[in-house]
Amino acid sequence: xxxxxxxxxxxxxxxxxxxxxxxxxxxxxxxxxxxxxxxxxxxxxxxxxxxxxxxxxxxxxxxxxxxxxxxxxxxxxxxxxxxxxxxxxxxxxxxxxxxxxxxxxxxxxxxxxxxxxxxxxxxxxxxxxxxxxxxxxxxxxxxxxxxxxxxxxxxxxxxxxxxxxxxxxxxxxxxxxxxxxxxxxxxxxxxxxxxxxxxxxxxxxxxxxxxxxxxxxxxxxxxxxxxxxxxxxxxxxxxxxxxxxxxxxxxxxxxxxxxxxxxxxxxxxxxxxxxxxxx
Amino acid sequence: xxxxxxxxxxxxxxxxxxxxxxxxxxxxxxxxxxxxxxxxxxxxxxxxxxxxxxxxxxxxxxxxxxxxxxxxxxxxxxxxxxxxxxxxxxxxxxxxxxxxxxxxxxxxxxxxxxxxxxxxxxxxxxxxxxxxxxxxxxxxxxxxxxxxxxxxxxxxxxxxxxxxxxxxxxxxxxxxxxxxxxxxxxxxxxxxxxxxxxxxxxxxxxxxxxxxxxxxxxxxxxxxxxxxxxxxxxxxxxxxxxxxxxxxxxxxxxxxxxxxxxxxxxxxxxxxxxxxxxxxxxxxxxxxxxxxxxxxxxxxxxxxxxxxxxxxxxxxxxxxxxxxxxxxxxxxxxx
Numbered sequence: 001x002x003x004x005x006x007x008x009x010x011x012x013x014x015x016x017x018x019x020x021x022x023x024x025x026x027x028x029x030x031x032x033x034x035x036x037x038x039x040x041x042x043x044x045x046x047x048x049x050x051x052x053x054x055x056x057x058x059x060x061x062x063x064x065x066x067x068x069x070x071x072x073x074x075x076x077x078x079x080x081x082x083x084x085x086x087x088x089x090x091x092x093x094x095x096x097x098x099x100x101x102x103x104x105x106x107x108x109x110x111x112x113x114x115x116x117x118x119x120x121x122x123x124x125x126x127x128x129x130x131x132x133x134x135x136x137x138x139x140x141x142x143x144x145x146x147x148x149x150x151x152x153x154x155x156x157x158x159x160x161x162x163x164x165x166x167x168x169x170x171x172x173x174x175x176x177x178x179x180x181x182x183x184x185x186x187x188x189x190x191x192x193x194x195x196x197x198x199x200x201x202x203x204x205x206x207x208x209x210x211x212x213x214x215x216x217x218x219x220x221x222x223x224x225x226x227x228x229x230x231x232x233x234x235x236x237x238x239x240x241x242x243x244x245x246x247x248x249x250x251x252x253x254x255x256x257x258x259x260x261x262x263x264x265x266x267x268x269x270x271x272x273x274x275x276x277x278x279x
Numbered sequence: 280x281x282x283x284x285x286x287x288x289x290x291x292x293x294x295x296x297x298x299x300x301x302x303x304x305x306x307x308x309x310x311x312x313x314x315x316x317x318x319x320x321x322x323x324x325x326x327x328x329x330x331x332x333x334x335x336x337x338x339x340x341x342x343x344x345x346x347x348x349x350x351x352x353x354x355x356x357x358x359x360x361x362x363x364x365x366x367x368x369x370x371x372x373x374x375x376x377x378x379x380x381x382x383x384x385x386x387x388x389x390x391x392x393x394x395x396x397x398x399x400x401x402x403x404x405x406x407x408x409x410x411x412x413x414x415x416x417x418x419x420x421x422x423x424x425x426x427x428x429x430x431x432x433x434x435x436x437x438x439x440x441x442x443x444x445x446x447x448x449x450x451x452x453x454x455x456x457x458x459x460x461x462x463x464x465x466x467x468x469x470x471x472x473x474x475x476x477x478x479x480x481x482x483x484x485x486x487x488x489x490x491x492x493x494x495x496x497x498x499x500x501x502x503x504x505x506x507x508x509x510x511x512x513x514x515x516x517x518x519x520x521x522x523x524x525x526x527x528x529x530x531x532x533x534x535x536x537x538x539x540x541x542x543x544x545x546x547x548x549x550x551x552x553x554x555x556x557x558x559x560x561x562x563x564x565x566x567x568x569x570x571x572x573x574x575x576x577x578x579x580x581x582x583x584x585x586x587x588x589x590x591x592x593x594x595x596x597x598x599x600x601x602x603x604x605x606x607x608x609x610x611x612x613x614x
Contacts, residue, residue, distance in 0.1 A: 171363075171364035174358070
């Protein structure tokens with residue numbers, strides 16, 4: 001930014017607003033993490049104080065690691081999230097490419113139909129989905145979750161990606177065709193790399209709801225072997241007594257993998273959000 | 280042998296007819312330029328030849344083989360695009376070899392062709408760079424190199440110079456023309472710039488609204504345009520048009536005279552006021568507002584001391600006058 005166009009007051013105001021927003025957004029996370037390192041009494045007496053020598057305790061983490069198979073839950077959540085993202089991106093991008101690239105009768109109708117899913121929450125169909133999963137014998141498998149999440153993520157993915165694919169230069173695709181590349185190679189080696197930022201955006205938007213979801217794991221895959229992390233944490237929340245140490249520790253641990261995935265996508269994500277704004 | 284024939288070619292997008300009954304023959308080794316204002320269908324016509332669009336009706340023959348159902352890669356063509364369309368993830372060498380690898384040529388042949396093209400286009404020192412690290416002119420040379428290595432029967436150029444600045448455009452024009460001579464290549468070249476058309480072409484095809492207006496050598500079209508559109512489109516500054524009666528012609532409704540066929544003449548029949556003078560050094564263009572008619576341009580060779588607001592009289596030679604009928608067609612007997 002140019003010095004001449006900088007008004008110190010505006011800069012301060014902008015930073016102030018952003019800092020305030022950061023504090024509001026991060027505060028719950030901060031409270032969860034500090035309290036996960038405190039004993040039960042301190043959590044209730046002084047929920048906002050940092051753990052000190054007296055209140056410091058790892059009892060929560062101990063409970064989490066001893067009770068239930070937490071590594072398995074982690075692994076289940078990871079498999080479900082990564083596999084769902086993979087299928088959302090793959091099929092979403094393929095559908096978006098077809099809609100953006102080929103003229104065929106019903107193209108617009110098909111696009112609208114695919115976008116309709118954005119407006120209808122998939123949970124409305126829970127009963128039907130459950131019936132289908134029972135009929136196909138997929139209940140209590142991770143596939144049940146992967147399929148549902150893929151269906152849930154596709155509409156938005158198709159919508160966002162087809163918009164970006166329209167911007168990929170026609171000349172480039174045609175150069176590929178003249179050079180004898182198949183449509184698949186044009187898609188995978190020319191178009192996909194150019195819409196990477198959009199793919200990262202779609203990935204992040206889908207990743208967090210999938211990782212945090214409690215509804216479908218509870219209904220479709222509640223068995224011990226297929227529990228996800230969010231569902232697994234629920235064992236500590238009872239009707240009468242809740243083991244807050246364990247819940248807070250489990251939640252703190254659950255943040256880590258999402259953060260790792262986010263870091264992977266974030267560089268692309270930022271480029272996606274700012275694309276068009278810069279340049 | 281005819282390198283390219285188009286027979287009754289039509290193309291519609293929905294209800295819009297973009298190409299209307301185009302017939303054309305291009306001989307081996309000929310440099311053919313499609314020229315016309317934007318939206319006239321010239322790029323669509325090129326894409327029909329390339330096989331990137333399917334014709335609604337009509338036939339495309341390349342080397343006397345019907346190509347309507349042949350995919351672009353099998354037509355023996357190579358195309359150079361306006362936006363270069365280089366593969367961003369490949370190096371210059373990768374860009375040039377991709378199509379050859381797809382064709383399944385031997386490694387040795389590929390290397391020979393790339394080296395030859397790189398030498399010809401002066402690209403040898405960039406072969407390992409990616410397109411992002413090249414300037415506009417270099418990128419266009421790579422795009423041309425990518426076409427050259429394929430040794431196609433037909434080169435297709437889609438406005439290859441319009442993204443380059445003026446000086447570079449001149450150089451690249453020269454390169455393309457040299458290339459045409461040294462490869463004896465058959466080239467179809469699309470442009471909206473009549474200067475490019477006039478300087479490069481063996482044969483010009485003037486298009487308007489999807490229809491061929493006239494086909495011929497540059498000077499044929501310049502000297503004997505078939506109609507008012509062709510007359511006005513070719514030549515810069517553009518031809519001056521008058522009501523025929525004003526120039527004393529008994530035929531036709533519109534008369535046209537090129538700016539260089541007008542002269543400043545104290546006894547001239549046309550009189551007006553100078554409104555603008557373009558001093559180009561070699562030429563002087565004077566824009567004159569006639570007292571009883573349109574603005575016209577007079578092109579004088581050398582440097583002249585006219586200024587805006589001068590009163591001026593213009594003379595012309597009737598043998599250089601073209602006369603058009605009400606529909607815009609040239610009346611041949613008008614001289």
